[in-house]
Amino acid sequence: MxxxxxxxxxxxxxxxxxxxPEGPDDVVPFLVNVTKGRGIPKERLKEVGQHYFLFGGKxxxxxxxxxxxxxxxxxxxxxxxxxxxxxxxxxxxxxxxxxxxxxxxxxxxxxxxxxxxxxxxxxxxxxxxxxxxxxxxxxxxxxxxxxxxxxxxxYFNHPGFVRPMIDGVLKSLSELPEDVRDGAHLAFTTHSIPDASANTSGPVEGHGDGGAYVREHLDVARLIADAVREETGVDRPWQLVYQSRSGAPHIPWLEPDICDHLEEQHGKGVPAVVMVPIGFVSDHMEVLYDLDTEATAKAAELGLPVARSATVGxxxxxxxxxxxxxxxxxxxxRGAAVTPCALGALGASHDLCPVGCCPARAPRPAAAGVDSPYA
Missing domain, CATH: 3.40.50.1400 (Rossmann fold)
Structure with a gap:
């Protein structure tokens, strides 16, 4: 049994x-919550909220x-x-x-x-x-x-997270015109963050040069690109790119931006691009606006065929x-011996965040880690 x-x-x-937000009246209060402590005026938040208002405020x-x-x-x-x-x-x-x-x-x-x-x-x-x-x-x-x-x-490298994205890329490739399909470039996208935050992501021993954040995304992108090559027989070029930057212009953030990347690929004569939002679990606002609206408009301006693959959802x-x-x-x-399930070169992530892992901007207590005050 x-x-x-x-x-x-x-x-x-x-x-x-x-x-x-669930409606137009929620947009500014929601953004007040998101930006709490930063002293951003409500008038500025109304400007920021235009992305939400384009979609009915929801x-x-x-x-x-x-x-x-x-x-x-x-x-x-x-x-x-x-x-x-x-x-x-x-x-x-x-x-x-x-x-x-x-x-x-x-x-x-x-x-x-x-x-x-x-x-x-x-x-x-x-x-x-x-x-x-x-x-x-x-x-x-x-x-x-x-x-x-x-x-x-x-869980970035768990097969149940990676495999749906592979299938999403295959579907997007099938929807491109046949004459540009084999030459399509794969642009793996994720949220841009400040260089300083990327460099200190993950355990202390791995800090520097993009830290765990960049390494993990590159590993997942490589997994997907390799699987797509094996299943289509075509070795397509790919690159990790970024979107949704929101910081001050003088602070370095991870680059290149997806729109700049589309311009660069068009200039190189790439016939089509598949945008693959590997950094997002679902099709939330940053996917709908930054990729489906802004980046897609940039591609149309360039005359560059694009497709956007699905998130895992x-x-x-x-x-x-x-x-x-x-x-x-x-x-x-319970003390059992377990072999964690993970694909790629990095192995399974830690269960308890060690001291110094993704340090806070200012010291604050954090639960569910080695240094948690709530053991």
Whole structure:
């Protein structure tokens, strides 16, 4: 007789994401939350919010998280994983602190967290850990019994995350005109971050020259490019490029920008480009605007055929990967010997962030790491 998968000692999973406005009246308050402490005037935030107003003032990210939440619950139920799944956001309702309070009130004491960020960086990992510490501090101040909170490892190279992106590239190539398909260039895109943040991403021993952030993206891009070559028989050129820069012009950020890259490739005579947003879990606003709107308009201006491949989203294979990661971590917590599932050259990421990993801009407590004040 087969045994049901064992998620113990965990008694709940929390899907933790960025959040986004649900309508025009939410845009500026949402951006106030995102930029809290930076002193940005509301008039400037209204200008920044134009990207959202172009899409009716609503970000797609909350609906995408609802779809992922449904996919996780469905996968867990089909595979006998008896674990409730909650959802909370960093910057918009349902807010993290409110959801964590609900989980505690529901009796949960060992919580595992999945963040909607696959790669290692301050904003993609450490900042979520800081948000968890803030939420736990708020519950502690209310006199509630605090749960033990752990975070799933970064999953950039898990097959359930990589394979859907490979299929997305193959589909996009098939949609290009046949006469440009074999010569198409693959532009793997991710969020640009300051050079200084990239260089200090990951454990201290790997700091410098892009840090873990760039290494991880390059490894995933290589995995996808190699798989596409094997399955199409065509060796296509590729490059890691960046999008969505938002910092001051005098601060160096990772380059090249996707629009500059399209111009460069057009100048070299490249017949077509497939934009592959490997840095994003779902088709949220930065994908819809920066790629589907801005970069696509640039390509049209150049007369350069482009296609944009799909993100992973709520793909059932990604939901299965989350289940695999959950059961892997649970087995480790029970003291079992586990071989983590990971593709590429870098191996599985760490379970507990070490001291100095993706350091904060200013010292702040962070949960779910070696230096957590909430062990």
């Amino acid at each position: 087969s045994h049901a998968p064992d998620p113990s000692p965990y008694d709940a999973l929390l899907l933790l994401s960025f959040g986004g 970000s797609p990210i909350n609906d995408q998280n609802r779809a992922l939440l449904d996919a996780l619950r469905k996968d867990f139920a089909e595979h006998g994983v008896d674990l409730p799944v909650y959802w909370g956001n960093r910057n918009w309702a349902p807010y993290l602190t409110d959801v964590l309070r609900e989980m505690v009130t529901d009796g949960h004491r060992r919580i595992l967290v999945l963040t909607t960020s696959a790669y290692t960086s301050y904003s993609g990992c450490r900042q979520y850990r800081e948000n968890l510490a803030d939420a736990l501090a708020a519950l502690e101040a209310e006199g509630l019994e605090l749960p033990r909170v752990d975070k799933l490892r970064q 709520a793909d059932p294979r990604f939901a299965a990967a989350v289940r695999d990661l959950l059961l892997e971590r649970a087995a480790k917590e």
